[in-house]
Amino acid sequence: NMVLFSVNSLGFAIGAPVWCVLCQWFEPRKLMAMSLLLKLPAIVAILPIAPSFTLAFFLVFLHGLVSSASLLFIVFNFMMSIQADMSKAAVRLGVLEVCRYSATWLVSGYVLLASPSSKAGTAEQPLPESVSLLLLPITLVMLLLTLVPGVFLIFAPGPYREDRFPGWDLELVGERKSFLVLALSEFLGSLGLYPGTCYLTWWLANGWDAGELGLMSFWMGFAIAIGTVLWAWALSTASVHGFSFLIGLV
Numbered sequence: 478n479m480v481l482f483s484v485n486s487l488g489f490a491i492g493a494p495v496w497c498v499l500c501q502w503f504e505p506r507k508l509m510a511m512s513l514l515l516k517l518p519a520i521v522a523i524l525p526i527a528p529s530f531t532l533a534f535f536l537v538f539l540h541g542l543v544s545s546a547s548l549l550f551i552v553f554n555f556m557m558s559i560q561a562d563m564s565k566a567a568v569r570l571g572v573l574e575v576c577r578y579s580a581t582w583l584v585s586g587y588v589l590l591a592s593p594s595s596k597a598g599t600a601e602q603p604l605p606e607s608v609s610l611l612l613l614p615i616t617l618v619m620l621l622l623t624l625v626p627g628v629f630l631i632f633a634p635g636p637y638r639e640d641r642f643p644g645w646d647l648e649l650v651g652e653r654k655s656f657l658v659l660a661l662s663e664f665l666g667s668l669g670l671y672p673g674t675c676y677l678t679w680w681l682a683n684g685w686d687a688g689e690l691g692l693m694s695f696w697m698g699f700a701i702a703i704g705t706v707l708w709a710w711a712l713s714t715a716s717v718h719g720f721s722f723l724i725g726l727v
Contacts, residue, residue, distance in 0.1 A: 481533060481534070481537045484534055484537045484538050484541065485537045485538070485540060485541040486541060487538065487541065488537070488538040488539065488540065488541025488542040488544075488545070489541040489542070489544060489545045490541075490545075491541075491542060491545075492541065492542040492543065492544075492545030492546065493545040493548075495545075496508065496512070496545060496546045496549060497642060500549065500641065500642035501641055501642045502641070504637070504638050504639075505549065505553050505633075505637050505638075505640055505641075506630050506631060506632075506633040506637040506638055507631065508546065508549060509546065509549055509550060509553070509630050509633075509637075510627045510628070510630035510631045511627075512543055512546035512547070512549065513623045513624075513626055513627035513630065514623065514624065514627040515539070515543045516540070516543055516619065516623045517619075517620075517623060517624065553637065553640060587614065587615065587691070
């Protein structure tokens with residue numbers, strides 16, 4: 478797990494600057510559509526082939542590489558918004574975050590309830606047919622969340638066609654203390670990211686079963702959705718009082 482987590486982080490670290498450079502030359506709609514459509518090869522994970530570390534390495538690295546483009550959606554949503562439109566931008570970004578976090582927790586809940594990893598395979602069929610059937614709903618959800626928006630983004634109008642990233646002027650980095658503090662907070666947060674993923678192991682060791690954790694994941698998904706909606710509404714309301722109040726609320 479630690480090796481695959483490191484591979485995913487490596488893919489993210491490599492992909493983030495690559496996407497930024499590409500945004501200086503290519504239309505945002507094409508890059509964002511490609512970032513979604515490139516997730517489709519992960520479907521091979523449910524094919525009846527012998528699982529191996531090489532396959533897991535490739536899929537996890539590809540996931541990190543492609544997932545590093547997720548910030549493009551937030552960046553270009555803000556680039557489309559002027560000061561008077563910040564209230565709408567807050568609601569729009571709130572909807573995006575609701576979809577992202579809710580889908581993550583709901584899928585986690587389904588995996589824990591279905592528990593496909595508890596199905597033992599054989600030498601002739603390492604991945605049983607029952608496991609493939611359990612993973613089929615996740616595949617359909619992934620197709621819905623990636624293929625459909627990816628195709629629609631290809632035809633996105635306006636700034637999604639015309640905007641580009643400006644060049645990088647690294648000499649100004651030292652003059653933007655807020656960005657340095659944000660970068661430091663990201664580094665510190667990442668240090669505790671992997672240990673934070675061990676909470677499932679700790680809960681199982683304390684007597685919880687997979688079904689109980691699955692139900693809790695569903696409730697967490699709904700709670701995060703409601704909380705994010707409330708934050709988006711609060712930010713959209715606060716923006717009428719000026720950006721200083723908006724930043725203070727955050």
